[in-house]
Amino acid sequence: MYVAVKGGEAAIENAHRLLAEKRRGDPAVPELTTEQIAEQLSLAVARVMAEGSLYDPDLAALAVKQARGDLIEAIFLVRAYRATLPRFGNTLPIDTATMAIERRISATFKDLPGGQLLGPTFDYTHRLLEPGAVTDGTRQPVAEAPVDADADAEPIPRVTDLLGRDGLIEPEVDGLDRPVGDLTREPLSFPADRDLRLQALARGDEGFLLALGYSTQRGYARSHPFAGEIRMGEVEVELDVPELGFAVSLGRITVTECQMVNQFKGNAEQPPQFTRGYGLAFGHAERKAMAMALCDRALRARELGEELTAPAQDEEFVISHSDNVQATGFVEHLKLPHYVDFQAELGLIRQLRAEHEAREAGDGTREAAE
Amino acid sequence: MIAAEALAGGFERSVFDAQAVFRAVLSALSRPGQVFDLGERVRPPAPLTAAAGAVIATLADDTTPVHLDAAFAGTAVADWIAFHTGAPLTETPGEATFAIVGRPGGLTFDGFATGTAEYPDRSATLIVILDTLTGGPALRLSGPGIEGTAALAPAPLTPDFMALMTANRALFPRGLDLILTAGTRVAGLPRTTRLSAGGV
């Protein structure tokens, strides 16, 4: 006999207990600490910080642990926490030209002021699974860092600044006659300016942006990109305090910046020159920064008077679908009960079928009579 | 120099006061013609009143420019609002999200943002300080939020108030929304309400 679905509360509580048990796994295996995650899974932590839009390695590590390694779930945890934080002010723009560089490469020049610095990269590793290579026993001492990270060191000029000096690349202008937007505080409307687009891309899903960036390389809005420069390292974050009359340092954060240099044939107003695509992400997040830069350039199509032909150039399409917390919520909400609407559809299908059968039967009798 | 009276007289329990005031304003704009008493939740400097002060303290913040009419010139009201809400004060009606009208006899809708066809919500809300909501000449109200007709008798108001509201209604979906206040009481006149002379 029919029993109404009861005890939702108990069921939810039990599900939470099971989740906790699964999260812990076999108790015979030592429990992970968040310090271990922050130190040893730092790229996962970086992604959670970047797409969670909150620079806090400890909280991001906790989120990774709590989410059982599901990074989108971890990003979601960080975002939900971030949404409750009061806003004290806006920091000054970070200056990546003064970055204490850990890695810096340019694909557009063989050598350049400041040099090429590989840093900690997977790029030239052979992707062979080597259990022995990731244990303490085989760690090799690291050579002295060639670049001095102290504040007195000569800043390393950005490639785009070098190109800009010769007027070969479009100047980067602060064209805003208003404060920089924030789509987490003000509703986004289309068309969106580049500041808001960049913010959306910075928060956007790495996989989604990677696929879109890739699509531009394969001819869907081809932009002839060159990786002008990728740099990663620490930058100072400063807050202007009007009462003091000067900016106060809040600390240092690690960011990855990618400046794509793209071909541009010029138009009626502008001579042929290189154009820019820009990517910036918290932590060491090269793939994200590069994909973001490709997408940024593609989304500038309208501004540059280019023909809009591909998904990556479609601002509404890209920005409306780049957020993985939104996307996962809506895809996964299909798990929620929909039986009321399904009942409505069931009723309709039955009615349509009955009508169809009646028509068929009607045709049959008519034919028989003819 | 900020006068002491600009610092005092805010909400005592800001989270709960703001919630109660908001609910009253929501009810007022949802059911034009009904009057809601907020109680004395703030004690702002004159000529700002308890109700108008509570409404602005509930709704304004650093993202909502506030315009004050000439009634407030030379008073501590601007400082009080700036201190308790963080809202920027503006001289330009067109920039205002909220405007407080202290001289309703000279009320005009000129210059306030009425929104656009695409974004009719980007329009100002006027908080009007009156002596009474029920003791003036009777107005008959109809429109959304009202079952049949409702009555309100706000005073004092400019003689061409009816004409202003009729013109405002004609802009729909653009238009201004009014929160009428008297003492500790509020009533709403959203842009959808139609006015005519006489009671119910």
Add this chain to the structure above:
Amino acid sequence: MTAPAYNFAYLDEQTKRMIRRAILKAVAIPGYQVSFASREMPMPYGWGTGGVQVTAAVIGPDDVLKVIDQGADDTTNAVSIRAFFAKVADVATTTRTEEATIIQTRHRIPEAPLHEGQILVYQVPIPEPLRFLEPRETETRTLHALEEYGLVHVKLYEDIARHGHIATTYAYPVMVEGRYVMDPSPIPKFDNPKMDHSPALQLFGAGREKRIYAIPPYAQVVSLDFEDHPFEVQTFADPCALCGATGVYLDEVILDDRGGRMFVCSDTDYCEGRRGEAEA
């Protein structure tokens, strides 16, 4: 690491103010979708974050909250959202439609008539009634601005041409106060007539899509139709198998794998109330 402290009703005051301003504009422009800077909530987008934000901005310590999903108070998401507010706002909760001051709902309007002073908060997945006809926000915004609703009628008419009648069964578009075409959220069209001239205030929150809209009490809400094909609601052949109610929305419950089924009230509170009365 200390446990984060949360404000009353979870949202910070700045966020509440922003949402409250949006709600007031929504009430002043019935059926128009007000954009708001929806926050990440501690439940996923698509699971009622819009409704939860609206409720959180509105709710006070004296409120009595009811939460339903599919008409039922005991569906897991309803239980979860009710527990959330009981925790973060310490409010009284109820399953009784009569007693509630705020009712948050997904996919249904209660069967019992609502009364003045009540607020019905709908969870909305896709607030734009024109979205499936025109995916672009920039386009649909212009269509609303120009009051250009021919597309919706064309869609409904295509149904008539193909099936002999309108084949939209839920999220059936309505015209509010003769101006805005509005998505009533995915309620079955059975519930549409309850929206018209309701004494309750109806608020709609779409978190992921960042929109809030409203129907003030006693506002005109008309389901779109044609003179020769008037709007009709679903009817059920049998009464509720549990309480005998007729003229209510029923859920079909499959009893076995041999075609056995029964129809019962989708509104669990309504059904329980009737059964309680019958016993008394």
